Amino acid sequence: MLASVQWGLLPGFTVIGIALGGIYALAAIGLVLIYRVSGVLNFAQGAVSMFSAFVAYQVSIVMGAPALVGLLAAIGTGGALGYIIERFTIRPLAGRSALNKMVVTIGWLLVLQTAAGLIWKDTAYHAAVRLVRPSGFTFPGTSVVVGWDQLTTVVVALGLAFGTAAVLRWTTFGTSMRAVADDPDAARLWGINVNRVMAVSWIAGSAMGAIAGVLITPSINFDPISLTIVVIDAFTAALIGRLTSLPWTVVGAFFLGLAETYPRIFSSNAGAGHAVTFALVLLTLAILFRPGARLRQRITAGRDYMPVPATGNAPLRRLVVGTALGLGILVPLLLSGYYQYLAADALIVGLIVLSLVVLTGLVGQISFCQYSFAAIGAFTVGSLVGGHHWNFWPALALGVVASIGVGVLVGIPALRLSGLFLGILTIAVALFFDNFLLAPGTWDSFSGGISSWTVGRPSFLGVSLNGGYAFYLFALGVFGVAVLAVWNLSRSKTGRVLRAIRNSEIAAATSGVNVTAWKLVAFGISAGLAGLAGGLLAPLIGSVSAGAYSFQQSLTVVAIAIVVGVRSVAAAAVGGIFLIFGPELLTHTPVSTLWFPLIVGAILIVQVILTPQGVVVDWQERLRKRFPPGPRFPGGSEAPTRVLEIELPEREVVNV
Amino acid sequence: MAPLLEADKVSMSFGGVKALSDVSFDLHRGEILGLIGPNGAGKTTMFNCITGVVPGYKGHIRYDGEDLRNLKPHHRARLKIARTFQNLELFDELSALDNLLLPLDAFAPRGVIGDLLRLPMTVFDERKTQDKARSILHFLDLGDHADTPAGDLPVGLQRRLEIGRALALEPRLLLLDEPGAGLDARETAELARLLATVRERFKVTMLVVDHDMALIMRICNRIYVLDYGQMIAEGTPAEIRDDPTVARAYLGDAAVAA
Ligand SMILES: Nc1ncnc2c1ncn2[C@@H]1O[C@H](COP(=O)(O)OP(=O)(O)O)[C@@H](O)[C@H]1O
Numbered sequence: 001m002l003a004s005v006q007w008g009l010l011p012g013f014t015v016i017g018i019a020l021g022g023i024y025a026l027a028a029i030g031l032v033l034i035y036r037v038s039g040v041l042n043f044a045q046g047a048v049s050m051f052s053a054f055v056a057y058q059v060s061i062v063m064g065a066p067a068l069v070g071l072l073a074a075i076g077t078g079g080a081l082g083y084i085i086e087r088f089t090i091r092p093l094a095g096r097s098a099l100n101k102m103v104v105t106i107g108w109l110l111v112l113q114t115a116a117g118l119i120w121k122d123t124a125y126h127a128a129v130r131l132v133r134p135s136g137f138t139f140p141g142t143s144v145v146v147g148w149d150q151l152t153t154v155v156v157a158l159g160l161a162f163g164t165a166a167v168l169r170w171t172t173f174g175t176s177m178r179a180v181a182d183d184p185d186a187a188r189l190w191g192i193n194v195n196r197v198m199a200v201s202w203i204a205g206s207a208m209g210a211i212a213g214v215l216i217t218p219s220i221n222f223d224p225i226s227l228t229i230v231v232i233d234a235f236t237a238a239l240i241g242r243l244t245s246l247p248w249t250v251v252g253a254f255f256l257g258l259a260e261t262y263p264r265i266f267s268s269n270a271g272a273g274h275a276v277t278f279a280l281v282l283l284t285l286a287i288l289f290r291p292g293a294r295l296r297q298r299i300t301a302g303r304d305y306m307p308v309p310a311t312g313n314a315p316l317r318r319l320v321v322g323t324a325l326g327l328g329i330l331v332p333l334l335l336s337g338y339y340q341y342l343a344a345d346a347l348i349v350g351l352i353v354l355s356l357v358v359l360t361g362l363v364g365q366i367s368f369c370q371y372s373f374a375a376i377g378a379f380t381v382g383s384l385v386g387g388h389h390w391n392f393w394p395a396l397a398l399g400v401v402a403s404i405g406v407g408v409l410v411g412i413p414a415l416r417l418s419g420l421f422l423g424i425l426t427i428a429v430a431l432f433f434d435n436f437l438l439a440p441g442t443w444d445s446f447s448g449g450i451s452s453w454t455v456g457r458p459s460f461l462g463v464s465l466n467g468g469y470a471f472y473l474f475a476l477g478v479f480g481v482a483v484l485a486v487w488n489l490s491r492s493k494t495g496r497v498l499r500a501i502r503n504s505e506i507a508a509a510t511s512g513v514n515v516t517a518w519k520l521v522a523f524g525i526s527a528g529l530a531g532l533a534g535g536l537l538a539p540l541i542g543s544v545s546a547g548a549y550s551f552q553q554s555l556t557v558v559a560i561a562i563v564v565g566v567r568s569v570a571a572a573a574v575g576g577i578f579l580i581f582g583p584e585l586l587t588h589t590p591v592s593t594l595w596f597p598l599i600v601g602a603i604l605i606v607q608v609i610l611t612p613q614g615v616v617v618d619w620q621e622r623l624r625k626r627f628p629p630g631p632r633f634p635g636g637s638e639a640p641t642r643v644l645e646i647e648l649p650e651r652e653v654v655n656v
Numbered sequence: 657m658a659p660l661l662e663a664d665k666v667s668m669s670f671g672g673v674k675a676l677s678d679v680s681f682d683l684h685r686g687e688i689l690g691l692i693g694p695n696g697a698g699k700t701t702m703f704n705c706i707t708g709v710v711p712g713y714k715g716h717i718r719y720d721g722e723d724l725r726n727l728k729p730h731h732r733a734r735l736k737i738a739r740t741f742q743n744l745e746l747f748d749e750l751s752a753l754d755n756l757l758l759p760l761d762a763f764a765p766r767g768v769i770g771d772l773l774r775l776p777m778t779v780f781d782e783r784k785t786q787d788k789a790r791s792i793l794h795f796l797d798l799g800d801h802a803d804t805p806a807g808d809l810p811v812g813l814q815r816r817l818e819i820g821r822a823l824a825l826e827p828r829l830l831l832l833d834e835p836g837a838g839l840d841a842r843e844t845a846e847l848a849r850l851l852a853t854v855r856e857r858f859k860v861t862m863l864v865v866d867h868d869m870a871l872i873m874r875i876c877n878r879i880y881v882l883d884y885g886q887m888i889a890e891g892t893p894a895e896i897r898d899d900p901t902v903a904r905a906y907l908g909d910a911a912v913a914a
C-alpha cells in the first residue's frame with residue numbers, strides 16, 4: 001500500500017486541508033457562540049446553515065439575482081431561524097435540562113432538513129452559489145494552485161472568529177454576553193436583559209452559520225443531508241476549543257481539516273478521512289474528560305426528574321396487555337400480505353425503540369447510533385447466511401453477540417461522558433459506520449466479494465416462516481419476549497441500579513454499585529436488542545444493504561422514542577407502529593411520505609415543551625390517577641414500631 | 657489494636673486551592689468523632705478522599721490497617737464504609753423504599769440474567785431484601801412514605817432517608833456530612849436521638865461533620881477542628897469549647913479580642 005504513496009501531492013493536499021479547515025471553522029463559530037451564551041448545544045446548526053444556503057441558491061441560481069443578494073437573503077434567513085428557534089422553542093424550556101434543549105434542536109434538524117428536501121429535492125444536483133471565482137493563483141515559489149474561493153473561506157473564517165472574540169471581549173454588549181454565559185441569574189440581578197442577550201447570540205450564531213453554509217456549498221455535495229452533518233466536524237473543532245474558546249476552535253478546525261485530508265495521500269478509500277474524524281472525536285473527548293480536567297459545562301438549574309411509579313394498577317394493565325396481544329394476533333390475519341409485512345417491520349423497529357428504553361429510559365444515556373448496532377446484527381446475518389451459507393439461527397445468535405460486543409466497546413469511551421457529549425460521541429460512531437464500516441468495499445473480503453446479500457426466511461421449530469403471517473407471528477413472539485424481559489429488568493435490581501445511576505452516580509458508587517460495569521451492561525443490553533432487530537430485518541426484507549441503517553434512521557428513532565415516551569416499555573410497541581405506519585398513513589393523504597420526518601420533528605419540538613415525559617407515559621399517568629393502584633405492601637403502613645425513644649442527657653448550653 | 661480509620665498526612669488540592677494540607681487523625685472503634693470547621697475548611701473534601709469519590713490525594717488513609725488508595729468508591733462501600741452527602745444525593749426518582757434497597761441490591765447475588773427471566777430464586781431473594789429494607793424504613797419512622805419518590809419528601813425526611821440508605825449498607829464506618837443542615841430545632845433533637853440509637857443498635861463508628869455545635873458537642877466523644885485545610889485543634893467537646901484558636905477560626909480575631 002505504501003508503495004503507492006504520492007508525496008508530490010502533499011502541498012496540494014495541504015491547500016485542500018486548510019480550505020476544509022476554514023469551512024469547519026465557519027460552521028463551528030456560530031455553534032460555539034450559541035453554546036457559550038445559552039448553554040445549548042445546537043444540533044440544528046448545520047441544518048440552519050444548509051437551509052439558509054438553499055435560500056441563497058433560490059435567490060441567486062433559480063431567480064438569477066447576484067450572488068451577494070443571495071448571501072444577504074441567506075443571512076436574513078439564518079438570523080430569522082435563530083430567533084424563532086430561541087424565542088419560541090428554547091426560551092419556554094428555561095430551567096429544564098440541557099438535554100431537553102438539545103432534543104428540541106434535533107427536532108429542528110429534522111424539520112429543516114426535511115423541508116429543504118421537499119422544496120429543493122434531496123438528490124438533485126444543485127449549482128453552488130459562488131461569491132468568488134473558483135480560479136486562483138499559484139502560490140509563490142511553488143506549483144500549488146490556491147483558489148480564490150478557498151482563500152475567501154479561510155479569510156472569512158478567521159475574520160468572523162476573531163471579530164466575534166473581539167466583540168465579546170471589548171464591547172459592552174460582549175461583556176453582557178459573557179456575564180450571561182457565566183451565570184444567567186447573576187446577570188439578571190445586574191440588570192442585564194438576559195432574554196435579549198440570548199436572542200442576539202442565537203441570531204448572530206445562526207447568521208454566521210448561514211454565511212458558512214453559502215461559502216461551503218461549492219466545496220461539498222450541495223444537498224440537504226451532507227450540509228447538515230458538517231455539524232459533526234464543527235462539533236469536533238469546537239470540542240478542541242473546549243466549546244468556549246473561539247481562537248482554539250479555529251485552530252482545531254484547521255487541524256481537523258488537515259487530518260482528514262492527509263490520509264488520502266495513503267489510501268484511496270474515501271472513508272479514510274472519516275475514520276480520522278472519528279479517532280479525533282474520541283481523542284478530544286478523552287483529553288477533555290481526563291480525570292481532573294474541568295470543562296466549563298453550563299449546569300442548568302432544573303433537574304427534571306420523573307418519579308418512577310411504584311406500581312401500576314395490575315388488573316388494568318393485564319387487561320390492556322391482553323387486549324393488545326389478542327388484537328395483535330388476530331387483526332393481521334385480516335390484512336393483506338403487504339400490511340402483514342409492515343406490521344412485522346413495526347415490531348422489529350419496536351425492538352430498536354425498546355433498546356432506547358433501556359439506555360435512555362433507565363440510565364439516561366442518549367445514543368444516536370442504535371441503527372449502527374442494528375447494522376452489526378444485519379451485516380453479520382447477511383454475510384454469514386448470504387455469503388457463507390450458514391444456517392440463520394447461529395448467524396443471528398452471533399450477530400446479537402457481536403452487537404453486544406460493539407455496544408460495550410462504544411460504552412467504554414462513553415463512561416465518562418453524559419448528555420451532550422455522549423450524543424456527540426454516538427453521532428461520530430454512527431457516521432463512522434455510515435461512511436467507513438458500511439461503505440461499499442469494507443466487508444468484501446469477509447463475504448467473498450459481494451457487498452449486498454440475500455437472506456432467505458428461516459424456519460422455526462420446523463415451521464417455515466416464509467408466509468407473511470407466519471413471519472409476523474414470529475416477530476410478535478420475539479417482540480413480546482423482549483418486552484417482557486425489559487419489563488422484568490426495569491422492575492428489579494437491574495432497573496433500580498440503572499435508575500439510581502441516572503439520579504446520582506456518586507451516591508450509587510458509594511452505595512456499592514460498580515457504576516462502570518453497570519453502564520456497560522446497559523450499553524450491552526441496548527446494543528444487543530438493536531442487533532437482534534437488525535438480524536431480524538435481514539430475513540424480513542430479504543436482503544442487507546447499508547442504506548437501511550444510516551445515522552438519519554438513528555436520529556428519527558430517537559425522536560420517536562422521545563415522543564412516545566422513553567420511560568415506558570409500552571412505548572416500544574407504539575413507537576414501532578408510529579415509525580412504520582406513520583409514513584404509510586401519509587400515502588393515503590395528499591401529503592407525501594417524504595413529510596414524515598418533518599412531522600416527527602415538529603411533534604418532537606411541541607412534545608418536549610408540553611409533555612416532556614412522552615405521550616404514552618403521559619397517558620399511563622392519567623390512567624394511574626383515574627384507576628389508582630392498591631397499596632404496594634398490604635399492611636405496609638401499619639403503626640410503625642417506634643424505636644427512637646431513648647432518654648438523652650440534658651441539652652448542654654454551648655457557646656462557641 | 658489499630659484505629660478503624662487513620663488519616664496520615666492527607667493533602668488534596670484543586671488547581672491552586674489547597675483543600676487539605678497534611679491532615680492526620682485517628683478514629684477508634686465505637687467512637688463518634690466530630691469534624692468541625694468553617695465553610696470551605698475541607699471537611700467534605702476529607703469525606704470525598706475517604707470514600708474515594710475524588711481521586712488523587714497525597715498521603716495515606718488506612719482503614720482497618722489497610723491502605724485505601726487503590727480502591728474504587730464501590731470497593732470501599734464493600735468494606736462497609738457508608739456516607740451521607742451535604743447536598744443530599746438521594747435517588748430522587750426512586751421511592752423511599754427503593755432508595756434503601758439499592759445498597760442491599762448492590763451486594764445481592766442477583767444478576768442481569770436472573771432479572772431478565774425473573775427466576776424464582778431472584779424473586780425469593782428480592783422479597784427477603786425488601787423485608788430488610790422495610791425494617792430499616794420502620795426503624796427510621798418512614799414506614800408511611802415507602803412508596804413516595806425520595807425527591808418529593810420534605811428535607812427533614814430526606815436527610816433521615818439518606819442516613820437510612822447509609823445504614824442499609826450495614827456500615828462499620830458511617831460518615832455524616834452535615835446531617836443537621838436544613839433541620840429545625842425539633843428535627844435536630846430527633847436526629848441526635850437517632851444517631852445515639854444508631855450507635856447502639858448498629859455498633860457503628862461515626863465521623864460527623866456539622867455546624868450545629870450543640871449537636872456535635874452532645875453526640876461526639878472527640879472533636880477535630882479543620883481550618884483552611886489544616887487541623888488546628890483536637891480534643892473533647894469541653895476542651896474544644898474553651899479553645900481560643902477554635903473560636904478565632906470561627907469568629908475572626910476581632911471577636912475574640914472583644
Ligand atoms: N471538586 C472540587 N473542585 C474544585 N474545588 C473544590 C472541589 N471540592 C472542593 N473544592 C474546594 O476545596 C475547598 C474545601 O471545600 P469543602 O471540602 O467543600 O469545604 P467544607 O466541606 O469544609 O465546607 C473549597 O475551597 C472548595 O472550593
Ligand SMILES: [Mg+2]
Binds near residue numbers: 699700742
Ligand atoms: Mg462541606
